[in-house]
Amino acid sequence: TSNQMWGGRFSAGVDAIMEAINASIGFDQRMAAEDIAGSRAHAAMLAATGIVSDSDAEAMREGLLTVLSEIEAGTFEFSTQLEDIHMNVESRLKALIGEPAGRLHTGRSRNDQVATDFKLWVRGQMDAAIAGIRALQLAFLGQAEAGADWVMPGFTHLQTAQPVTWGHHMMAYVEMLGRDASRFEDARRRMNESPLGAAALAGTSFPIDREMTARELGFDRPASNSLDAVSDRDFALEFLSCASICAMHLSRFAEELVIWSSAQFRFVQLSDSFSTGSSIMPQKKNPDAAELIRAKIGRIFGANVALMMVMKGLPLAYSKDMQEDKEQVFDAADNLMLALAAMEGMVRDMSANRESLAGAAGSGFSTATDLADWCVRVLNMPFRDAHHVTGSLVAMAEAKGCDLPDLSLEEMQSVNAAITEDVFSVLTVEASVASRTSYGGTAPSEVHKQVARWKDALA
Numbered sequence: 001t002s003n004q005m006w007g008g009r010f011s012a013g014v015d016a017i018m019e020a021i022n023a024s025i026g027f028d029q030r031m032a033a034e035d036i037a038g039s040r041a042h043a044a045m046l047a048a049t050g051i052v053s054d055s056d057a058e059a060m061r062e063g064l065l066t067v068l069s070e071i072e073a074g075t076f077e078f079s080t081q082l083e084d085i086h087m088n089v090e091s092r093l094k095a096l097i098g099e100p101a102g103r104l105h106t107g108r109s110r111n112d113q114v115a116t117d118f119k120l121w122v123r124g125q126m127d128a129a130i131a132g133i134r135a136l137q138l139a140f141l142g143q144a145e146a147g148a149d150w151v152m153p154g155f156t157h158l159q160t161a162q163p164v165t166w167g168h169h170m171m172a173y174v175e176m177l178g179r180d181a182s183r184f185e186d187a188r189r190r191m192n193e194s195p196l197g198a199a200a201l202a203g204t205s206f207p208i209d210r211e212m213t214a215r216e217l218g219f220d221r222p223a224s225n226s227l228d229a230v231s232d233r234d235f236a237l238e239f240l241s242c243a244s245i246c247a248m249h250l251s252r253f254a255e256e257l258v259i260w261s262s263a264q265f266r267f268v269q270l271s272d273s274f275s276t277g278s279s280i281m282p283q284k285k286n287p288d289a290a291e292l293i294r295a296k297i298g299r300i301f302g303a304n305v306a307l308m309m310v311m312k313g314l315p316l317a318y319s320k321d322m323q324e325d326k327e328q329v330f331d332a333a334d335n336l337m338l339a340l341a342a343m344e345g346m347v348r349d350m351s352a353n354r355e356s357l358a359g360a361a362g363s364g365f366s367t368a369t370d371l372a373d374w375c376v377r378v379l380n381m382p383f384r385d386a387h388h389v390t391g392s393l394v395a396m397a398e399a400k401g402c403d404l405p406d407l408s409l410e411e412m413q414s415v416n417a418a419i420t421e422d423v424f425s426v427l428t429v430e431a432s433v434a435s436r437t438s439y440g441g442t443a444p445s446e447v448h449k450q451v452a453r454w455k456d457a458l459a
């Protein structure tokens with residue numbers, strides 16, 4: 001049978017393989033609600049501009065609602081022969097309302113239709129991502145508030161560097177996620193222009209009102225170049241790159257959770273509801289959710305690269321290659337939302353092991369910088385000399401198998417005679433973190449300020 005949409009030109013039907021490679025209905029049915037919203041706005045505009053009669057437009061708009069309810073109820077029969085969501089909906093509309101359905105596609109093409117649908121869908125996912133990020137920020141904020149003054153080791157190269165506070169470490173993620181959310185907000189603002197009415201590529205000779213459909217669909221304005229409007233997939237790429245950066249942050253914390261929940265670190269205990277056991281080793285409690293977040297992030301990065309590759313060689317305007325945009329974005333969006341939700345659950349439920357954190361905070365000569373700073377401040381030594389003196393004391397402690405505060409005053413003085421008893425006051429981790437009061441520093445007083453700032457911002 002020849003195609004019911006372009007049967008005028010075609011006499012033979014398509015090969016089954018052609019149908020399989022061509023059809024997008026298997027995935028683009030996810031944009032059904034957006035497609036119907038776009039068509040309803042278009043129908044209202046066609047009537048308002050006198051292009052179709054009011055009664056025809058009313059029949060279309062009502063019929064489209066019926067189609068939507070059939071899809072939502074799961075009774076709609078999708079057909080691969082009808083290729084995509086646009087033609088499936090239109091064909092069903094024809095069956096429901098007859099002749100007026102044939103007037104819906106006036107002054108429009110599937111090229112501006114698909115761009116509109118996809119933009120609406122991506123815009124919704126940007127909003128969902130922002131909401132997911134805000135929820136995760138609140139979970140980190142809760143952890144930060146509870147443990148604003150709990151000491152733990154801060155690392156560089158995953159080697160003990162200087163003591164920091166648990167709250168400070170948690171707030172670092174609140175900052176990262178804050179930038180992630182603002183990136184999505186930015187991208188949303190930039191993408192919010194309506195392609196509808198760009199038609200196939202050149203615009204249309206019908207007296208359409210693009211401002212009206214733009215407004216109706218919550219766009220800020222119509223896109224100003226019809227060729228660009230149907231060719232643009234920047235918005236999907238921006239979604240994927242915002243998602244990639246956010247996912248990268250999630251993956252870094254996932255990696256920290258994997259390390260922190262190990263028997264060697266014991267910094268955190270994950271809740272039972274976000275862990276799994278082993279079928280053979282009874283003692284095991286595995287951080288599977290964190291590992292899966294770390295792994296799923298690869299799919300999001302992959303989607304970003306894949307869509308870049310699809311787009312990079314396409315001449316203007318629409319090419320069927322662009323149908324390959326959706327699955328990548330759908331998969332990336334699903335996995336980002338899942339990762340955000342799983343991370344939120346883990347962060348909310350995890351309990352920091354305050355004793356382990358404190359024990360580890362003092363090991364690895366973590367207050368060596370404090371000792372050097374003391375030499376500068378009290379003995380007026382140049383920092384480079386102080387660094388050298390401290391290095392010698394670390395070597396001495398290491399040889400003795402003890403920590404810096406365990407060295408005697410006499411041992412210290414054997415390296416530099418000017419050192420006094422007062423030095424011991426800066427060697428505890430509590431004194432170390434309390435002294436880091438510079439703006440944004442790890443001192444509990446500063447962490448409390450960061451928490452208060454973000455609580456306001458997120459309220």
Ligand code: ARG
Binds near residue numbers: 114322
């Ligand atoms: N299914 C198509 C897509 O997702 C719709 C647009 C088709 N346009 C065309 N000229 N064949 O991209």
